[in-house]
Amino acid sequence: MTNLFGVVMLSGIYSLVTALVFVNLDAVDVAFTEAAVGAGLSTVLMLGTLVLTGKEEIKTTRKPWLPLIVCVATGVVLIYGTLDMPKYGDPNAPVHQHVAPRYIDDSEGEVGVPNIVTSVLASYRGFDTLGETTVVFTALIGVLILLTGLRKRDKNELTLEELEEQRKREKEL
Amino acid sequence: MMDRKPILRVTAKIFMPFILLFGLYVQIHGDFGPGGGFQAGVIFASSFILYALIYSLHDAKLVLSSVALEIMAAIGVLLFAGTGVVSFFYGENFLNYNALAHDPIHGQHYGILIIELGVGLTVFSAMTLIFYTFAGRGR
Numbered sequence: 001m002t003n004l005f006g007v008v009m010l011s012g013i014y015s016l017v018t019a020l021v022f023v024n025l026d027a028v029d030v031a032f033t034e035a036a037v038g039a040g041l042s043t044v045l046m047l048g049t050l051v052l053t054g055k056e057e058i059k060t061t062r063k064p065w066l067p068l069i070v071c072v073a074t075g076v077v078l079i080y081g082t083l084d085m086p087k088y089g090d091p092n093a094p095v096h097q098h099v100a101p102r103y104i105d106d107s108e109g110e111v112g113v114p115n116i117v118t119s120v121l122a123s124y125r126g127f128d129t130l131g132e133t134t135v136v137f138t139a140l141i142g143v144l145i146l147l148t149g150l151r152k153r154d155k156n157e158l159t160l161e162e163l164e165e166q167r168k169r170e171k172e173l
Numbered sequence: 174m175m176d177r178k179p180i181l182r183v184t185a186k187i188f189m190p191f192i193l194l195f196g197l198y199v200q201i202h203g204d205f206g207p208g209g210g211f212q213a214g215v216i217f218a219s220s221f222i223l224y225a226l227i228y229s230l231h232d233a234k235l236v237l238s239s240v241a242l243e244i245m246a247a248i249g250v251l252l253f254a255g256t257g258v259v260s261f262f263y264g265e266n267f268l269n270y271n272a273l274a275h276d277p278i279h280g281q282h283y284g285i286l287i288i289e290l291g292v293g294l295t296v297f298s299a300m301t302l303i304f305y306t307f308a309g310r311g312r
Binding site: 028032045113127139 | 270
């Protein structure tokens with residue numbers, strides 16, 4: 001597939017389907033985030049990138065064999081790793097025996113918020129969420145430095161819309 | 174860019190307040206239903222991105238400028254970390270909201286509300302600003 005527009009659309013659809021899978025697993029909060037960020041926001045950002053880079057992939061002369069072998073080998077190892085995992089939904093799985101019972105039993109009395117996900121995210125694991133917010137903030141700073149740079153903004157620089165119109169005009173010619 | 178698309182312009186204008194209201198609902202109702210600061214921030218950002226896509230980046234920047242967004246992103250993180258620091262003054266651990274009110278449960282409620290607001294602010298401004306920089310950049 002060399003049409004990058006199609007690739008972006010497919011990844012958006014993939015995110016939406018993943019969100020449905022999360023709903024099926026009763027992880028509504030995660031599904032919410034996945035649908036909003038994966039299917040919505042990142043698709044728009046990728047489309048914005050496409051206008052800057054062009055809509056067709058450049059043909060490479062390199063052979064795909066080495067990357068293909070690496071991908072398949074990694075996949076096989078990962079699937080092999082899942083073989084001795086506990087069965088899906090097994091109540092005796094370690095993940096359900098560690099801190100989860102305490103959250104389920106005590107969060108009503110300790111935090112008093114009906115949505116346990118929120119009480120875990122904001123209160124029990126508040127430090128993690130603080131780190132997460134800082135990561136978003138740092139990512140923003142990174143993007144700003146990478147895209148606008150430390151140079152002063154050029155007033156005559158074309159915006160995305162003007163660029164698109166210019167391309168349209170070039171095509172008509 | 175979209176001068177000749179009245180249907181899109183009118184639809185976007187009608188949808189905007191509802192998206193913003195839904196964002197606020199997700200933000201404030203996050204401790205009772207699904208959602209929270211992160212999701213609310215993204216929904217809020219998507220409404221601004223819709224506005225910038227249908228109208229223009231210039232118009233969106235008139236509503237909320239890049240500088241204001243940069244400041245809001247920093248305020249969000251500071252609000253979160255500041256809430257943690259406040260509990261120091263009451264002799265509690267960092268980010269222990271029990272100290273924020275006389276009743277520990279009430280303290281937890283206030284704490285969660287405030288830090289979710291901080292998360293929402295940062296995520297909203299970061300996402301919108303990233304879109305602004307992407308869309309405002311030509312070659």
